[in-house]
Amino acid sequence: DAVTGQPPPGPLPSPRALWPARQSVGWAVTGVRIDDAVVRSLPASNAALVEGGRVVGASSRVPSGVLEVASQEDAVGTISTVGGHAVTVETVADDLRLLVWEPAPGVGLLVLAWIVLLAWALIAVLLTLVAVRRGVSDPLVRAAAVARHAADGDLEHRLDPAGATELRELSGALNDMGVEMDRRLRELADSRDQLRGALSRLGETLSSSLNLDRTLAVVTDTAMDTVQADRAMLVLTTENNDLDIKIDRGFDLPEATRFDGHSLPGWVARTGLSVRLPADRVVISTAVAGGILAIHQLSVPVTGTATGGRIGALLLARPDAGPAFTEDDLRTVRTFAGQAGVAIENVLLHQEARRLSLTDPLTELWNFRYFQLQALREVEAATRYGRPLGLLIVDLDHFKRVNDRHGHPVGDQVLAEVGRRIRTSTRLPDIVARYGGEEFVLLLPGTDAAGAVVTAERIRRRVARLPIVAGGQDALRISVTCSVGVAAYPQHGATVDELLRRADVALYTAKSQGRDRVVNADDVGAEVRVPVTHRDSRVGAH
Incomplete structure (x- = not known):
């Protein structure tokens, strides 16, 4: 196209002046028509023609955000980055713009x-x-x-x-x-x-064991093992209230050494108090004159239950440089000594019984002499502590017939078996003795009249329940029954003789009423008198 005057405005390419060396007469302008087909045929960048914000032709889909750049006045002739694309805009005509974009470098x-x-x-x-x-x-x-x-x-x-x-x-x-x-x-x-x-x-x-030396040795060694002591001593009280050394483990004192009541062992045995040294040194400082044999020492009393007396004392020691005994050690040894006291007392009582011949050789029960000694002690204890005491007299019915019919050897076997049945019907604290002939007498500590009747009925039933096998090869089966008289402290008497008399009256009443029965002294008047023939039966036989 040829134009005159000034060069045409806009981005038209390559305008050339006509006759530039001379006076210009006009301008020659060449160009290519841009339409949708031309834009689509562009080989490289993506392009679009935009008119009034509307795409009139494009080589590909215009990405989001790129189209808005074409409407911005300040975007013409610049390169913008939108959504990862480099975008340039050129004005083609008044309201027509060319939009070109490609991925941003x-x-x-x-x-x-x-x-x-x-x-x-x-x-x-x-x-x-x-x-x-x-x-x-x-x-x-x-x-x-x-x-x-x-x-x-x-x-x-x-x-x-x-x-x-x-x-x-x-x-x-x-x-x-x-x-x-x-x-x-x-x-x-x-x-x-x-x-x-x-x-x-x-x-x-x-x-x-009924051997005193063995019992004392076992008690001492057991105590040492229990608290890991390296020395020990067991002393027993004598009739003069001195203490003889019975067991010496590690102290190595002379055999003739004795402790009196003012020594530590004597004080422990006499008072029944336990001592742990050095913790209790202040307690004993004014009461004890000797017998402190080690820095770390335990001393506990050994007591009995049947006699209630102090049997002796047990001493245990550890090395002076070793650990002291604890309160737990003291409690353990004290408990152990109580159990050991029962064992020692049993042996001592057995020895005393043997010495005094206090057992009946036929029935192996206590004899009446031992019964008398124990009865006095039990009545005294019942009086002191206000507790009841039951007394039973058991007599076999028609026992003379057994001796007359089968002979005295068979009668002895019957007596021995009856004694065994009576003993197994009682408690450990009860005292069962042969009274004389076919009679037995029992002490029941802590048992009142009602409880004594219960025990008596148990004995009566057990004696009569099964026949007694006797006679050796002849295998005799002999049935026997018994009658029982019951009395109790304090309601039936305050002395042993009174209790025996009231129980004897009750026994006589049981026999008078037909035998094989139990009679309580409550059911018999105190004024009843027992015939002499009944008392003589203890040396004879019914």
């Missing part, structure tokens, strides 16, 4: 960089997790395994104290706990074995 590299960065971050996280597992989880798993072994009783496993400070502290604490538990278990096992052995020895002594 470097966007692909940025995305790649982000991808690489994320990949490395993921790898770092994985490595961290592995490190955490190895540094935290694995030690915890090992710690749990050690704990399970400990729960199963296996305390030999230990943890390697490695890793973070907290894990090292945890491992060390678990290892220390295992060592301490193992030590405590070993101590408990040793203590259990010692106690088992001690109880076994004591049980054997209580059940079978």
Whole structure:
């Protein structure tokens, strides 16, 4: 096209002046018509013709945000970055603009960089997790395994104290706990074995031994084992209230050594108080003149139950440089000494009984002499402590017929079996003695008249329940019955003689009423007199 005057405005390409060396007469302008087909045929960048904000032709879909750039006045002739695209706008005509865009330079590299960065971050996280597992989880798993072994009783496993400070502290604490538990278990096992052995020895002594020396030795050795003492001494009270050394383990005192009532053993035996040194030194400082044989010493009384007296004292000691006895040690030894006192007293009583021949050789029951001694003591104790005391007299019915029919040897067998049945029908504290002939007498400490009647009925039924087999090869089966008279302190008498008389009256009444029965002294008047023939039956036989 040719135009005159000034060059045409706008972005028309390549205007050339006509005759530039001379006076210009006009301008020659060349160009290419731009329409939708031309835009679509562009080989490189994406392009679009936009008129009034509306796309009139485009080589491809216009991305979101790119179209808005064409409407901006300040966007003409510049390159903008929108949504990852580089965008340029040129004015083609008054309201027609050419919009060209392509991916912004470097966007692909940025995305790649982000991808690489994320990949490395993921790898770092994985490595961290592995490190955490190895540094935290694995030690915890090992710690749990050690704990399970400990729960199963296996305390030999230990943890390697490695890793973070907290894990090292945890491992060390678990290892220390295992060592301490193992030590405590070993101590408990040793203590259990010692106690088992001690109880076994004591049980054997209580059940079978009537030898005083053996009993005293077992008691002393058991006490030493119980509290881990290295020295011990057992002293017994004499008739003069001195104390003889019966057992000496480690003190090595002369055999003739005796302690009087002012010595520590004598004071303990006399007062019944226990002493633990050095803790109780102030308590005994003004009362004891001697007998303190060690810095660490236990002294406890050995007491009986039947006589209620002080049998003696038990002394235990540890090395002066060793640990002191504890309050638990004192309680343990005091309890043990009470049990040992029963064993020692049984032996002493047995020896006394043998010395005085206080047993009946036929029935192996106490004889009437022993009964008299014990009856006096029991009445005195009942008076002092205000407790009841029952007394029974048991007599076999028509026993003379047994002797006349079968002979005295068979009669003796019947008496022995009746004595056994009576003894097994009573309690351990009860005293069963042969009164004379076919009569037996019983003391029931702590039993009133009603309780004594119950015991009497039990004896009567047991005697009559089964025939007595006697006669050796002849195998005689002899049925016997008995009558029982019952009296009780204090309602039937305050002395042994009064109780015996009231029980004898009740027995006579039982025989008068038909035999094989129990009669309480409450049911018989105190004025009833027993015929002489009945009293003489103790040396004869019914």
